[in-house]
Amino acid sequence: xxxxxxxxxxxxxxxxxxxxxxxxxxxxxxxxxxxxxxxxxxxxxxxxxxxxxxxxxxxxxxxxxxxxxxxxxxxxxxxxxxxxxxxxxxxxxxxxxxxxxxxxxxxxxxxxxxxxxxxxxxxxxxxxxxxxxxxxxxxxxxxxxxxxxxxxxxxxxxxxxxxxxxxxxxxxxxxxxxxxxxxxxxxxxxxxxxxxxxxxxxxxxxxxxxxxxxxxxxxxxxxxxxxxxxxxxxxxxxxxxxxxxxxxxxxxxxxxxxxxxxxxxxxxxxxxxxxxxxxxxxxxxxxxxxxxxxxxxxxxxxxxxxxxxxxxxxxxxxxxxxxxxxxxxxxxxxxxxxxxxxxxxxxxxxxxxxxxxxxxxxxxxxxxxxxxxxxxxxxxxxxxxxxxxxxxxxxxxxxxxxxxxxxxxxxxxxxxxxxxxxxxxxxxxxxxxxxxxxxxxxxxxxxxxxxxxxxxxxxxxxxxxxxxxxxxxxxxxxxxxxxxxxxxxxxxxxxxxxxxxxxxxxxxxxxxxxxxxxxxxxxxxxxxxxxxx
Numbered sequence: 001x002x003x004x005x006x007x008x009x010x011x012x013x014x015x016x017x018x019x020x021x022x023x024x025x026x027x028x029x030x031x032x033x034x035x036x037x038x039x040x041x042x043x044x045x046x047x048x049x050x051x052x053x054x055x056x057x058x059x060x061x062x063x064x065x066x067x068x069x070x071x072x073x074x075x076x077x078x079x080x081x082x083x084x085x086x087x088x089x090x091x092x093x094x095x096x097x098x099x100x101x102x103x104x105x106x107x108x109x110x111x112x113x114x115x116x117x118x119x120x121x122x123x124x125x126x127x128x129x130x131x132x133x134x135x136x137x138x139x140x141x142x143x144x145x146x147x148x149x150x151x152x153x154x155x156x157x158x159x160x161x162x163x164x165x166x167x168x169x170x171x172x173x174x175x176x177x178x179x180x181x182x183x184x185x186x187x188x189x190x191x192x193x194x195x196x197x198x199x200x201x202x203x204x205x206x207x208x209x210x211x212x213x214x215x216x217x218x219x220x221x222x223x224x225x226x227x228x229x230x231x232x233x234x235x236x237x238x239x240x241x242x243x244x245x246x247x248x249x250x251x252x253x254x255x256x257x258x259x260x261x262x263x264x265x266x267x268x269x270x271x272x273x274x275x276x277x278x279x280x281x282x283x284x285x286x287x288x289x290x291x292x293x294x295x296x297x298x299x300x301x302x303x304x305x306x307x308x309x310x311x312x313x314x315x316x317x318x319x320x321x322x323x324x325x326x327x328x329x330x331x332x333x334x335x336x337x338x339x340x341x342x343x344x345x346x347x348x349x350x351x352x353x354x355x356x357x358x359x360x361x362x363x364x365x366x367x368x369x370x371x372x373x374x375x376x377x378x379x380x381x382x383x384x385x386x387x388x389x390x391x392x393x394x395x396x397x398x399x400x401x402x403x404x405x406x407x408x409x410x411x412x413x414x415x416x417x418x419x420x421x422x423x424x425x426x427x428x429x430x431x432x433x434x435x436x437x438x439x440x441x442x443x444x445x446x447x448x449x450x451x452x453x454x455x456x457x458x459x460x461x462x463x464x465x466x467x468x469x470x471x472x473x474x475x476x477x478x479x480x481x482x483x484x485x486x487x488x489x490x491x492x493x494x495x496x497x498x499x500x501x502x503x504x505x506x507x508x509x510x511x512x513x514x515x516x517x518x519x520x521x522x523x524x525x526x527x528x529x530x531x532x533x
Contacts, residue, residue, distance in 0.1 A: 001171070002164040007135055008173035010432070012164050013425030014139035018147075019157035025301070025486035026377040027430065030451045032479045033144035034072050035115050037065045038107055040476040041088075041097065044461060049099040052469040053461055057360070061461070062088045062097060064454050072141055073125035073133060074118040084110060118145055119181035127174040136433070142177065148479065149184045152249035159183070188244040191251050192285040194222055195259060196238040198277040201270040203237070214238040226285050235279060248284055248291065255282040256293050260334045298338070298485035300331040304496040319506065320499050323349050323492060330485050336472045338481050342488055343463040346456065349495060349506040363456030365510040366491040371449035372513045372531035373494050375437060378430055379407040379529060385427050386410065386420065393418075407529045414438055441528045442520035449517065452487055459484045494532060 002008055018029040032040075041062060047053040066088035075081050087103050087110075097103050122142060125132055146156055163176050196219055203213060214222060219238040223230050241258060245251050259278045266276040281290040302324065305311050314321070326348060329341035343363075350362040383406035387397040393413060400406045413420065414435055422428045437444040462480045465471050498504040504512075509532065516531040526533075 001167060001169065002176065003170050003172045005130065005172065007130055009425055010135040010429050011139045011142070011173055012160065013429045014136060015143050015160050016157060017426050017429075018139065018143035019153040019160065021154065021299075023426075024377065024381055025299070025490045026374050026381075027426065028483075028486050029140060029143055029147075030455055030483055030487070031068070031140060031144060032476060032483070033118075033141065033148045034065070034069050034075055035111060035118065035145065036148040036476055036479060037068070038111050038114070040458075040474075041065060042104060042108060043465075043475050045097045045099045045104055047465055047469055047471075050469060052464055057457065057461060058097065059090045060457065061454075062090060064450075071133075071137060074122045074141055074145060075114050076121060084114075117181060119177045119184060123174040123177035123181065126177070127172075130174075135429070142180075146180065146184065150188065150246045150250065151184075152247050152253060154249045155247035188246050191241075191243060191245050191248075193241040193251050193255055194219065194238050194283040195241065195255055195262075196235040196279045196281070196283075198236065198279050200236045200276050201266060212240045214240060223283060226283070227288070228283055228290065241282075248287065251284055252282055252291050252293065257334060259293065264334065295332070298331055298481055300327055300342075300485050300489035300492070302489055302493045302496055304493050304500065308497065308500040310496070310500055318499070319349060320492075320496050323495075327488060327492060330481065330488060335477050335481055336466050338485075339459065339463045339466050339477065342481070342484065343459055345492065346459075346488065349492075350510055352507050360457060360460050363460050364453055365507075365514070366488070367449055367453035367456050368513040368517055369494050369510060369532070370452050370487050370491045371445055372516060373490055374445070374448055375411075375434070375441075375528035375531070376403070376407055377490070378434055379410050382422070382427060382430055382434070383407065383410045385422055385424070404529065404533070411438060411527070411529055437528060441525075445517060445520065445528070455480075455484045455487055459488075498532070 002012055014027075017023045017027045031037075041058070044053045044058045044061060048055055048058050066085045069075050069084050069088070070081050072081070075084060084107075087107055088097075090097075097107075119142065122138065126138070143156075147153060159180075160176075163171075163179070194214070203209060203215075209215075215237055216235060219235050220230050220233075222238070222240075223233070239258070239262065241251070241255055243254070245254070263276050263278070270276075278293070280293045282293055283290045305324075323345040326341050327345035329337040330339075330345070332338075333341070346366050347359055347362045350365040351359060355361055380403045383397050383400075383403075387394045393409065396409055397406055400409065411434075414431070415438055420431060422431060433444075458476070458480050462474055462477050465474045466477070495506045495509060498509045499506075513532060516526055519525050
């Protein structure tokens with residue numbers, strides 16, 4: 001069980017936010033860890049040499065990593081962080097990180113050193129000075145590193161929940177981080193798993209059987225041999241998966257992605273009328289029961305369609321409708337289609353005249369929209385939690401006719417310094433972030449915009465690597481999609497709302513967002529809850 005220190009519980013609450021598949025977009029993890037970022041940077045350097053990634057784009061990425069690494073205790077002491085910062089810095093003499101040059105090779109050799117005992121260094125830093133880092137920064141660094149190590153977020157959610165809430169004894173966050181560091185160095189275990197088909201095109205018996213394919217009989221033999229019941233089970237063959245994994249959740253994720261790839265290949269490559277249909281289970285050798293294949297969703301959520309009664313209205317097809325079709329692969333399709341569709345939707349909405357050679361500006365504009373959406377999104381969520389508590393404020397919230405009114409009430413109480421408490425650590429952490437934002441909206445919203453901007457630029461960079469470089473196994477592609485998908489959904493939701501309620505074009509809304517963000521320090525500043533109004 002986790003000790004009672006407020007800092008430790010704040011970090012835990014955010015870790016559980018980042019690992020949960022139910023977390024609202026404004027509380028999700030918006031970045032990868034330093035180690036994966038460095039690997040992506042080296043890959044981008046290779047792609048610069050191939051003409052796929054621009055030098056300016058890579059220099060911007062290196063600058064973002066430099067800023068993050070200088071505040072990342074997992075990298076090492078001050079000297080190590082400064083060394084890494086100097087390698088990432090660009091100036092007149094060093095415009096870009098040359099592929100396979102000295103800087104490239106130095107970073108390449110630093111990566112395993114940074115990886116080694118990364119979480120142990122965070123543990124040591126928090127032991128020496130518990131308040132040496134902000135809880136938000138600590139939680140983001142820790143969560144990103146663990147996910148980048150190959151653990152599935154659901155596994156990590158269960159691991160941290162058990163350790164912090166149910167394991168006998170009391171431990172500090174620093175002590176749990178030492179255990180997490182040891183966990184990260186456990187050798188991934190080999191696995192063998194089975195996908196079975198409800199229907200499938202026949203295999204030509206005159207030709208060699210595909211390596212991973214199993215016939216009906218072989219599927220039944222595999223299931224029996226591994227202790228699974230086959231009575232009443234009907235199938236038309238199967239497919240064996242094997243490799244190494246950190247946890248069974250990751251095996252299920254691999255099986256889901258493999259199923260999508262097989263369906264695409266067979267639908268395109270088979271002239272037979274029988275299309276491939278996957279039984280929505282996966283059997284893992286050594287496990288007592290099969291596991292369900294989830295419906296793959298990266299949570300691109302555009303709830304304005306339902307709120308504004310537009311789900312079935314196809315009368316006036318517009319750019320928002322086109323974007324919905326383009327973005328659908330980002331929500332549920334394999335990575336290559338997802339990254340292409342996700343960026344295509346952003347570009348369709350937010351590219352304007354004069355942007356021919358600056359397509360990346362569409363992502364920057366989307367980032368400004370999402371940053372402007374943050375205060376209202378978080379205030380709305382908290383207002384409903386506060387309403388449940390009843391009392392004078394709860395009654396006032398219950399009487400509000402619109403979410404904007406709810407936000408007004410809660411923002412007023414936070415600015416007054418009214419003591420508010422929430423039973424869930426996630427909500428209490430959100431209240432702390434909102435209090436800081438309302439005190440200094442310019443600084444906080446610019447930081448938020450910068451992080452989201454980098455997420456969208458990363459989406460664009462990976463899109464180019466896939467579409468122009470033909471590299472569908474880019475090192476950070478899956479992390480990029482996991483991080484950017486909810487943010488794309490948030491931006492599309494605001495664009496759809498403005499289109500249906502005000503008749504604003506996406507570029508008009510983007511212009512409003514830019515003006516409001518750039519005016520936060522001026523006499524013309526509007527309140528954070530009115531940035532898109």
